[in-house]
Every structure is written in C-alpha cells, then in structure tokens.
Amino acid sequence: MAKVTFVEPDGERIETEAQNGSTVMETAVINGVPGIIGECGGACTCATCHVYVDDAWTEVVGPPSNMEEDMLDFAFDVKATSRLGCQIKIRDNLDGLVLHVPTRQG
DSSP states (O other), rough: OEEEEEETHHHHHHHHOOOSSSSSHHHHHHHTTOOOTTTSSSSSOOOEEEEEEOOHHHHHHHHOOOOHHHHHHTTTSSSEEEEEEGGBOGGGGGEEEEOOOSOOOO
C-alpha cells in the first residue's frame, strides 16, 4: 500500500491508501475525493481526473504519454505538472505521493 495525499484547492489535505496496480483516479473515487470525477472510468477518454503532481514528485511520476497529452487539451488550467489520474499507476516508489486537485475539471 502506498499513501497518497490529495490537496484540495482550499488547502484541505485528504490522505488515502492505495493498492499497488490501482490508479490515482481509482484511489480518489474510492475515497470520495471531491473534484476527481473519473467520468470515463479510466479509459483516458476524458479529463475529469486531472491532477497536478506536486513539484517534489514530478520526476518520480514521470511525464504523460502522447495519448494523455492529447486528452489534457480538454482539461481546465493545464500546467507543466498536469496529469490524468487514470494514467498514474500506483507502485512502491510512489508511497507518499502528493497531488493537487484543480479548482474544476474540464
């Protein structure tokens, strides 16, 4: 299990535990994280699980794939640290991951 912290736009921190192999989006939805919708269920066909990876974690998480970059075009307020939660798989080296939830989804 990895600990994943979601930081809401108002600064509230929601600490969760995620199973290896699950996605950030699945973890957020299971734990009722406000602002993470996951409308397409993780098929990378929407941008409703958009998150900002905390600066300290961007290298560990890695960059988005080309397909993910295309879907991020539909997200609101995309930044250099933007990722789709459905495309980030939980693994051991993500224990302690911090993600920021946008003010709204695309």
